[in-house]
Amino acid sequence: MTQASSLSRINRRNGLLFCLPWLIGLSVFLIYPLGAALYYSLCDYSVLLPPVFIGLDNYTDLANDPLFWKSLGNTAYFAFGSVSLGLLVSLGLALLLNTKVKALGLYRTIFFLPSLMPVVASSILWMWMYNGQSGLINTALHAVGINGPAWLADPVWAKPAIVLMSVWGAGNAMVVYLAGLQDVPTSLYEAAIIDGAGFFQRLIHITLPMISPVIYFNVVLSVISGFQAFTQAFIMTGSTGAPERSTLFYVLNLYNVGFQDLRMGYASAMAWVLFVIILLVTWAATKLSQRFVTYDR
Amino acid sequence: MKGLFRARDHRSATRCGRRLGATALLAIIACAALGVSSACSRNGDKPTLRHITYWEKWNGFESEAMDLVVADFNAQEAAHAKRDPNYAPIEVEKVTVSKIEQKLLIAIAGGNPPDLAGNYSFVVAAYADHGALTELGPMLAKSGFDRSRYIEHYVRLGEYRGRTWAVPIAPASTALVINKRLFAEAGLDPEKPPITIEELDAFAEKLTKWEVTSADGHKHIETGYLPEVPAEQKRLVQVGFLPNEPSWWMFGWGDFFGGRLLQGTDTVSTASPANVRGFEWVASYSQKLGVGVIKRFRSGFGNSSSPQSAFLSGKVAMVMHGTWIHNFIEKYAPGLAWSAAPFPYPADHPELARTTRADADVLMIPKGSAHPEEAARFIEYASTQAALEKLCLAQQKFTPLMSVSEDFWRAHPNPYIRLFRELSMSENAVSIPRTEIWNEYNRELGNATDLIQNLKEPPSRALARVQTKMQAALDRDRKLLARREAP
Numbered sequence: 001m002t003q004a005s006s007l008s009r010i011n012r013r014n015g016l017l018f019c020l021p022w023l024i025g026l027s028v029f030l031i032y033p034l035g036a037a038l039y040y041s042l043c044d045y046s047v048l049l050p051p052v053f054i055g056l057d058n059y060t061d062l063a064n065d066p067l068f069w070k071s072l073g074n075t076a077y078f079a080f081g082s083v084s085l086g087l088l089v090s091l092g093l094a095l096l097l098n099t100k101v102k103a104l105g106l107y108r109t110i111f112f113l114p115s116l117m118p119v120v121a122s123s124i125l126w127m128w129m130y131n132g133q134s135g136l137i138n139t140a141l142h143a144v145g146i147n148g149p150a151w152l153a154d155p156v157w158a159k160p161a162i163v164l165m166s167v168w169g170a171g172n173a174m175v176v177y178l179a180g181l182q183d184v185p186t187s188l189y190e191a192a193i194i195d196g197a198g199f200f201q202r203l204i205h206i207t208l209p210m211i212s213p214v215i216y217f218n219v220v221l222s223v224i225s226g227f228q229a230f231t232q233a234f235i236m237t238g239s240t241g242a243p244e245r246s247t248l249f250y251v252l253n254l255y256n257v258g259f260q261d262l263r264m265g266y267a268s269a270m271a272w273v274l275f276v277i278i279l280l281v282t283w284a285a286t287k288l289s290q291r292f293v294t295y296d297r
Numbered sequence: 298m299k300g301l302f303r304a305r306d307h308r309s310a311t312r313c314g315r316r317l318g319a320t321a322l323l324a325i326i327a328c329a330a331l332g333v334s335s336a337c338s339r340n341g342d343k344p345t346l347r348h349i350t351y352w353e354k355w356n357g358f359e360s361e362a363m364d365l366v367v368a369d370f371n372a373q374e375a376a377h378a379k380r381d382p383n384y385a386p387i388e389v390e391k392v393t394v395s396k397i398e399q400k401l402l403i404a405i406a407g408g409n410p411p412d413l414a415g416n417y418s419f420v421v422a423a424y425a426d427h428g429a430l431t432e433l434g435p436m437l438a439k440s441g442f443d444r445s446r447y448i449e450h451y452v453r454l455g456e457y458r459g460r461t462w463a464v465p466i467a468p469a470s471t472a473l474v475i476n477k478r479l480f481a482e483a484g485l486d487p488e489k490p491p492i493t494i495e496e497l498d499a500f501a502e503k504l505t506k507w508e509v510t511s512a513d514g515h516k517h518i519e520t521g522y523l524p525e526v527p528a529e530q531k532r533l534v535q536v537g538f539l540p541n542e543p544s545w546w547m548f549g550w551g552d553f554f555g556g557r558l559l560q561g562t563d564t565v566s567t568a569s570p571a572n573v574r575g576f577e578w579v580a581s582y583s584q585k586l587g588v589g590v591i592k593r594f595r596s597g598f599g600n601s602s603s604p605q606s607a608f609l610s611g612k613v614a615m616v617m618h619g620t621w622i623h624n625f626i627e628k629y630a631p632g633l634a635w636s637a638a639p640f641p642y643p644a645d646h647p648e649l650a651r652t653t654r655a656d657a658d659v660l661m662i663p664k665g666s667a668h669p670e671e672a673a674r675f676i677e678y679a680s681t682q683a684a685l686e687k688l689c690l691a692q693q694k695f696t697p698l699m700s701v702s703e704d705f706w707r708a709h710p711n712p713y714i715r716l717f718r719e720l721s722m723s724e725n726a727v728s729i730p731r732t733e734i735w736n737e738y739n740r741e742l743g744n745a746t747d748l749i750q751n752l753k754e755p756p757s758r759a760l761a762r763v764q765t766k767m768q769a770a771l772d773r774d775r776k777l778l779a780r781r782e783a784p
Contacts, residue, residue, distance in 0.1 A: 044777050047403075047406040048427045048428050131596050132593040132596030133593050133596050133597035134597055147529070149592075150589065150592035150593045150596045152596075153595070154592060240744065242744075242747055243747050244747045244751065244753070245744050245747075256737075259399050260737075260740075262427055
């Protein structure tokens, strides 16, 4: 008995030893920064000088900061805009690519390829596409008699332009949807066809319920990355979120406050607020998923 | 037997665990030993060399210019060591770092800064207030640093709250730069650039061209702002002047009307009447040309340092530009006929003549520099007239020194370099406000300028909002600063 328990103790110790690199990594790179950021969010901290504890001042200042609300609004617009549009496009593409057509592999590769491009490179590419005078989009619009806007310089169009650009990376979600679609038993479709169900009836009553876990997965991931939007705006419209702060996203604002103004305590408070927001949105999505997602097979 | 086996298993498992633990420990010790030994061997290779790292913001020709100075310094140090075997020579290793104004702070905060850094003068106040710099005054005093050798405006850029934190090395100023061919085509005398803002506006109208489509579909060129022609019938092809081309100094147009963004160090004065007047002048171009027209026209421009830039491609006839414009012209539009003149002043304020934006590149020693004395030696060398002239000639700028050699003037390729230098000595030379909240202030001004140019808000209201917000930010920062400095 003693030997058995000491053996299990040894096994536990060895197990812990093998886990140690991961545990160290988790502690050093995740738990400590999270805790430190929480502490600094309660301090006036300029990075270069020791933090001075100021209680909840940063959080109360945040609540009264119009830029905080502006950037939060912009980010929510982007997150929900890009998630909805991304869902439609990637699911639509996956449905199209789930059919039996010639050179299917080629199409799949073509639609997946853009998502492999780094965000910085694709942002620069889209800056040219959106060029008000000689951009591809305005040239195409001009051909059909529409005088396109100066997309990224126009406060009305800059944000929708960045949302529209997010579709460029739909390939990743498309592959996941495709995998989900191929997992739907064909017998269900056969039965539905025998019952006289059309394409849309099959889509609504079979396809969507059957791939609902995949949709849930993609939506949650997209919402999280949507709230973290930074690179597109930083590259395409600059760190000020021009024009008229229409592209000042939350993380961009956080970056300005933390790394340009050296108000790292305030930036830490912003980071924690974002963390809680993402947590709440994910929780809400999970709650919703209990009603709409089916894991039955 | 079973018990024996179990006992043996137990012992072997214990041994195995011990072995694992010992192996892990050995691995850690070995890694540490390797690190130490490699550090020792690095030190052992050149025991007497004093190696210092220097972060520089420029790449391209400006960086190559500084390479020349670094090479000369290293050669001089090597020669010294050759003459005197007891002398440990200093070797400067220059590294180009983009976004240095932010990365340097992070490096300082991380406790691993370079020994020396080449930065912009506008960061000095914020860096000094955050305790990110080594004060240069005492070190420079030892080497006999004489601030009267410098053009007063530039040496002041390195000073803040009565102390010296940085030394200017490559200054610049701005002037009105005109395209002489476009002047001649518009019937203007290319040798007579505008002197007042009113003249500039009048010239700009004459230099603005549209492609107009008449009712029968025929296209022809017309000059002026053409308010009577509907927007869908005209396409802007050339413009006389745009306040946001280039857009680097949009925050500072009030300076040209006698305004200042900061009064002293504690009062934000964004909404002063002179600043409002300056931004009303900026808005007047949006009113004359049309907000959407300007946006579309500007989106066709390339980068400032490219042949497609607004001025180099001949799309904008007059721009405010810096000393370095000659280099861009030489490289991207070698045949361009151009000239430079002091930027115009409002006719009712002749005392504002020769207003110029004058900032500088500076050398600074970050807090925590491992070799501050050696870095100061390099600063001392780089501040000699010979080194500064070599650097500024290669960068096509003028030096920050009062004294200039005849060889420098003779060798300088920019035909207007004397003008740029004289402007920097004007009493109306202005620089970016020296305040720790400049980054935030600049972003607020950028947003206000957006609203003003898009005719969304009158300048008085937009600037008043910035003033209120930035005064609060300055007060907040001062309060925090006092709290940080409190024992």
